[in-house]
Amino acid sequence: MRYIFFSLLLPFSFASVPGKMQILDRQFTSSPNQNLAAEPANESFYTSASHLVQQQINLIARIEQAIITPDANQMRSVLGQLTVHTKSVDAFLNRQSKSPKTLCTSRVDFTQNFPLAEQLTGSQIKIYCSLYTSNQELLKLSPILDRLLSRRGELALVRSLPLVTGERQSDPALAIAPIQHPQLDKLATPFSTQEPNVLSPSLPIIGRTAKTAIADYVSPIQPAIAAPPEALTTLASAKKFLSAAQVEFPLKNQFTNPQETTAILDRFTYDIDPQEPQTYANFLKLPHTGIFRVLPNLAYQRPLNTLENRLLSGVSERYPFPLLGDPKGGFTPTLALQLVGGRFGLGYQGVDYSFMVDLGDVPLNKLEPKLQIVARSTREFFLNYQPPKQLNELQVERRRFLTGKDQIWNLNQVILADAKAELNHTYLVRSLQFKLPDMILSGRALSPQERQSLGQIQQLGSSDILLAFRPVRRRSDGSYTILWRVLTQFPEPQIKDLETAVNS
DSSP, X not given: OHHHHHHHHOXXXXXXXXXXXXXXXXXXXXXXXXXXXXXXXXXXXXXXXXXXXXXXXXXXXXXXXXXXXXXXXXXXXXXXXXXHHHHHHHHHHHHHOSOHHHHHHOOSOHHHHSOOSSOOOHHHHHHHHHHHHHHHHHHTHHHHHHHHHHHHTTTBOOOOOOOTTOEEOOOSSOSSOOEEOOOTTSOOOBSOOOOOOOOOOSXXXXXXXXXXXXXXXXXXXXXXXXXXXXXXXXXHHHHHHHHHXXXXXXXXXXXXXXXXXXXXXXXXHHSOOTTHHHHTHHHHTSTTEEEEEEOBGGGGSOOTTOOOOTTSOOHHHHSOOOBOSOOBTTBOOBOOEEEETTEEXXXXXXXXXXXXXXXXXXXXXXXXXXXXXSOHHHHHHHHHOOOOSSHHHHHHHHHHHHHOXXXXXXXXXXXXXXXXXXTTXXXXXXXXXXXXXXXXXXXXXXXXXXXXXXXXXXXXXEEEEEEEEEEEEEOTTSOEEEEEEEEEEEOOOOOTTHHHHHHO
């Protein structure tokens, strides 16, 4: 029975926690019996206590992540780690005093009234009691995590775990069946695992119903998981006691914070490097300029057949696209630049569209609003282009730039919405963006009240911007650091037949 019990508690690292968190998880991979075994009597108090404090810091970080993550295996893992760790702390406390509760809650001079295994200093007593109090706080989480684990079972398959040392699967055909080991480092299998690998239209047609690859298919709704307030309160209290313990150790800054490490790794993965703005400080002093890291479009998408907490901020929320102007009426144009198959493209919604050309190795700071150093035909097209004023014609125009077909302007080249990514090349972009009402973007039939309110809309938020950008660094993951500059803001384009187009 003891081995079956510990098979449910054996902790593992889990793949969804990046880098440093996985390394810290390995501290728990030793046998529970080894964790609970008595330490040598002459072992330093600070050595044992610092090890437990660091383990508790790591455990709290994993619990905070598990309670907002859909993965059932991750929740089960921290539940077992919590049990093992609290037992380890209890064993350490009981070696110092047989009654830690009485010792740490008494207001008398307990160093003289309570027997201790060894004489402790004032700092050691504070560490001892802080560790005891934080451990008592963490014990309150067990029923909460049990409840949350049962809810995770509604999202993914929770398999029964084999023994710690592994167990053989009965097989009528094989004389020696393979040994199965616990695998809590694997993500639990979601129940909704049959998402088709088809691309839905990224640019729906406004005002009409478009065909889909699979008729009547609705993609699964991702779960919304909010951390229980009582769990957050308990974790905050435990962290407060741990902070009080850390300042009492003789070696300062000897503890690592996994959350800080995770934040650093996240910025390293998706953001520009801290020294890059300094490298290009002279350029960034120019008006309407900026620096940004262009990521592959897959960074903004959820992988198929995986679960994701839709309440958590995604990459586009943590590292938003650059703003190209000042907010006006709740609308601000952005530079939604992404990499799609090795090509730069702008990801827009509604009837937004853009077009761009590769100017080659032209210095970005040499470009000016009149584009004197650009070829005449390209210069005249980018400066004189007039967008349509009707909804349907705007969407037809967008398809011309996306496909390169049916382009009716007199040029000796095809103007596209994207361009091949090349380092140290400068790209000229004309970006048109519109803020359409949500009731139009949804594509559903409008009620009479909505049609009436739509008729009252006199002007929509919109922008027409000429800008340029230049990739100055390429990373091994395929992302680019770019410098960008707004050259001209044209008059705001308008859609004249919005109400008529939707009512038709």
